[in-house]
Amino acid sequence: MGDITGIKTASGYELQNVMNWGGAVTNDADPSVCYYQHFDLTMEQLGRTWRYNCWGFTFLPRRYWINSSADVDMILADNCSPVASGSLRPGDVIRYRDSYNVTTHTGRVWQVNGAGQCVKVRSKWGSLAEYIHDPLTVPVSYGTNLAYFRQNSPLRGIGDLFVHDASTDTGEQVSPNLWASPDIAVDAPPYGSVDVNPVFGQVNRVWAVVYNRGTKDITTARVRYYWANPYAGFASANWQLIPATAGHPNPTNVFTVAAGGSATAPYVEWTPQPVMGVPDPAHQCLLAITYVNDDPTDSSNPDPIVYPFDISWDNNICARNVHILTMDAGTSNTLTLFTGLPDNIRGEAHATLRVRLRYVPRLPVLGFPREIVPPRVEVSLDGAPRVSLPGLARPVALHEKWQSQKELKKVAVVAQKPRKIQLRITAPPGATRGSNYMLEVQQEINGVVTGGYTVAVTINR
């Protein structure tokens, strides 16, 4: 306990008032209080504590209490950029100031509306608990002078374990990509071919590449590997820990991730089984959590999990489910996945299911064919009659971009009651050989993509 030194902003300013008060957590009866879900799915209230305050929540994964607004103003100036209301994204920082223009409070934008405005904030209130609240439902002393920022770089002097949700993921909150991590790799028998599709009924090796975007080594990192059936919205109960095998524990043994570097985590052995009721070709999603421990009250943890089981909010968590489907012209395949409700949405919600087929252009080529003949994609929900994605409205050359999309709106999604989404893909006899498409399914609830499924479709030469 005591003063914490060495934490700096991007410009090198050292925070002057970072404190470790320690202290217990006491429960809060407020219904808007937040919870931490442990790996064993038990819940712990993020209740009243002096261990961290609003600024420690916003900028220092719940580790410490920052006692001065001057430090916070420096973080906002050095590590963040202003964002206008109307262009907000979940994960942006909300700053409160009073009539003297003094920073009094910060939090993270939890939810935005279709107009890019903040409608819910998650923040810690002094020594009270962590809550989700309306932006202006706050103590009077915080003031009503609101401004928004997007953090664009981590603080220095701390470690930050990171797995990419997609190749474009920077590690800041929040990544919109949920199922395309480049950091989870699979090696199916015969071994030696990295990142192929898993083979059912055989021992596949699964591992993750873990990065440290901070400036302090983390010497006690681990990875937990999970698999899940394909859902368009993951609840924590969908995640199934890959069983350990001899010499390949899950979670892994500890390993070091050097500051600014990366490390390949030990692999686990995974023998996937076909999904009951899902015809081949099918696949399962892989998820990885890199972490030090599962204790949200441990300030000595160099990089605590802040949003357990939340792929887009926590940069320690990623998933991938790209599946490569190779088809011959004149054949069909059916893919199956399920709707799902993430933990942070209670009971029932109405979703939009978006199915998009996107042609991956090739360099201009001489000779024939010069135009694409894309596969036909039909969608059905719970066995209802299929609807087709629109076909070509005009001829499309091999080097052009093209996509087709269909939305199923107001799809009722209920927790624990997955609905079956089936995609029938037919490559017509004249399908352009060697052409590649990305077939993507997204489930969106309240304007937020909650999950999805991507299939790379290749027409055999």
Added chain:
Amino acid sequence: MPDYTQDLIRLKNPANIKEAECASSPYVLLKTFAADAVIKRMIRAGKQVVPLIRQILADEAEQLPEISLSAYAYILEHVDQAEAARLLKPVFEARLRKPGPFFVHVAAHALRGPLGLPTRPLEVVYNKAELAETLRKLR
């Protein structure tokens, strides 16, 4: 004469000071004090409350929560600066050995002005050298 004892006893529980537990910094804490009806009443009562606060500090200063102790310091600052210095000095000295987030800063803020030391009204946070300087001047 009104009996302020019950009001001052209520301040021993930070939950009785409106929004005080929502403060993340000494500056915000002082804003909640400035808006709290009980604290405002104590300040309006003036020097009458000093003996009562003296008694509370003498009996319980070690056990009092940061917020409550800060509230008494705030009231003393506003009703009797000379007594504030006298009553807060031993508590300030003791708490400097193991400071919390609020009291040493609120007390330093209350004491520094009368001691002729500069204050930071829009931050109310003082570094170790400034806290030590405040104690030196008090002695």
